[in-house]
Amino acid sequence: MRATDKSRTEALSDGIFAVAITLLVLQITVPQLPAGAANRDLVRSLLDQWPSFVAFLISFTTTFVLWVNHHGLFYLVRGVDRPFLFANGFVVMLVTFVPFPTAVLAHYLEGEAANAAAAFYCGTYVMINAGYNLLWHTAAHRRLVRPDIPQDRVKKIRLAYHAGFFVYLTATVAAWFSAWVGVAICCSLWPVWSLLHYGAAGDGKTQGREPGDRPE
């Protein structure tokens, strides 16, 4: 594997994230009303589509948070080898899959089959989480983690990924009893993944911000 492979793998991954996140909107379909439909009818139809909007919102946010974590993880890695490359391929495959369970969730969230739809949706995140676990395990096992990264950060990230696996599994089971509870448990991890500490010592501070900078 070559030095340029890391940046190219990131570039392909970013392209895939960008396309997958933009395709989410395609599951929201234009309401097909009869020819003489009035304003009131269109408004009601759009409001009736709320499960599509909710599913769009949840999937976009989740995929965006996945991207933030993907970058965090790659920041800690100094290079890629074939096993890491294929583990990353597994992760991005699941990311491109997200529009499908999102569409299923949007279509069935209001009906009798809401539990199955929500469980399928949550189950997808069990798989994605397994992908991130595999990716991080591969990085550690193949000694791809940058040597300046303290061991306890490596362990904390592994712990967070492991814990996430059980939370998503719980969500999938819970979805069989209440679709909304299952989906809510998935979303409850947003703050965790948003604040997970990957960065260098200066993380949390703005890069390039010196004390004494002109306040605004």
Place this chain on the structure above:
Amino acid sequence: MRATDKSRTEALSDGIFAVAITLLVLQITVPQLPAGAANRDLVRSLLDQWPSFVAFLISFTTTFVLWVNHHGLFYLVRGVDRPFLFANGFVVMLVTFVPFPTAVLAHYLEGEAANAAAAFYCGTYVMINAGYNLLWHTAAHRRLVRPDIPQDRVKKIRLAYHAGFFVYLTATVAAWFSAWVGVAICCSLWPVWSLLHYGAAGDGKTQGREPGDRPE
């Protein structure tokens, strides 16, 4: 947050803009004519699709202008932190959403429900404008604006964004009385966003153009 995060956030945003702007054409569907349809029928069908073409034209132009402003805004920023990153995520989420109100507008612009369709379309830009306001507010509040940028430019941009919010709100209300007036008010801001001054002292002049350059 790391030094590379700004360029990566830009790269993901650019990718999302590129995909979203290219998906707009998918709402224009091939006319389905009976088997023996003549040239005349196809021409008439294509002409009857004018609301789709208009909606495509307006949404493409608007999204392109949004991209120009997104770059202008990022030019003034020296780095990103998490709140800015998530404010940007909110903006690009709304950008990926644009194909849906565009399709609704194209489908209903000619019928009885034109007002609701246009109001929904304009309302989307109220949200997008709110996203840009949030992004710029976050940049200023978190001291992410480059120190060499004069304060009055920061204020002028904020003022333009605030004013835009009320114009889009007006458009949304006006659309309930006349769909076309609502949409026209949205488009009336194109010159404003196209000419909004973000750049360095040399803005408006071509970078790298010296006096004495060979005229053509």
Place this chain on the structure above:
Amino acid sequence: MRATDKSRTEALSDGIFAVAITLLVLQITVPQLPAGAANRDLVRSLLDQWPSFVAFLISFTTTFVLWVNHHGLFYLVRGVDRPFLFANGFVVMLVTFVPFPTAVLAHYLEGEAANAAAAFYCGTYVMINAGYNLLWHTAAHRRLVRPDIPQDRVKKIRLAYHAGFFVYLTATVAAWFSAWVGVAICCSLWPVWSLLHYGAAGDGKTQGREPGDRPE
């Protein structure tokens, strides 16, 4: 406009070209055969779709050649200003539009309405050619062309673009008499656009190839 604007405008344009060229395949739809359909039926259905394959092939090649010329043109330019930026926006808007006339051509190439479909298809290239003319005119008029580019090359490119306009116009008219002749005239310009000379003195030779390099 800033020094980075040229590369960013190129990056957005490349992203749009990549998405638009990949969406072309979506107009080829899976044949919907009755449940017990045999191998023979599927083969016949796929063969019956030949207009879709031809349209895909032609549009892909044309868009690819447009991309080659877009890069050639940008290579001759040392920076972008707002008029050039918006002229480029016009060009890429038409590039994103290509999947629609392609789908219309594929759908109607075999039927009675083939002339109208082909004329619409050729007419799209009249517009795209007009966009390239506008872009090159803007570059020359705004003095964005690199000073080391000889004047006669600027003129030759302008001449080729002007000539192209009349060829595409001829194709559009011809399509009304024979759909295939119209489309063939469009394709007849592929060699011209593929060989149009934009590059530096070393163009036509491989960059970095020295005499004395080990033959293979």
Place this chain on the structure above:
Amino acid sequence: MRATDKSRTEALSDGIFAVAITLLVLQITVPQLPAGAANRDLVRSLLDQWPSFVAFLISFTTTFVLWVNHHGLFYLVRGVDRPFLFANGFVVMLVTFVPFPTAVLAHYLEGEAANAAAAFYCGTYVMINAGYNLLWHTAAHRRLVRPDIPQDRVKKIRLAYHAGFFVYLTATVAAWFSAWVGVAICCSLWPVWSLLHYGAAGDGKTQGREPGDRPE
């Protein structure tokens, strides 16, 4: 051709790979059940869609492996000229085509027409392999291969590509007797393409990994 052309050709190719690989999911459609469908019905419908999931999995993996090989091949090349550029255009055209045979395979894998669908799918890879053969032949013939690459590596890659052609041809023929055998033969080359040796002397080792690095 200019020095920047190699990186731009790679960038466009990467963009096309990213979009094409992400569009694969669009062939998996949401099951349309009657209004009162229960959880059980949705689960059964999703399970009944297994050919779509299998086709998604196979096409994603294959396209990902194609991308890995595309990068390997470009790594060995020091520049691009027009014939190479157009040979690469032929390869990426076929890559954008992959979602269509994938959708056909998913739709017909279970029915009577499975053989035709599988043969069409395998036949696509015959074409793609021919594209890679053409690309590598062009690189060697036009002396675009980096001079530091030993001749026997060039020959080994050529041999692997030639052998692949006959394997895919065999798969296409075999698919007429058993759809699954045909598809399985295609997949049997994954390890070959995944392990094909393109890289520099350090290939197989992680770039930047020194002896004495802290084990984890």
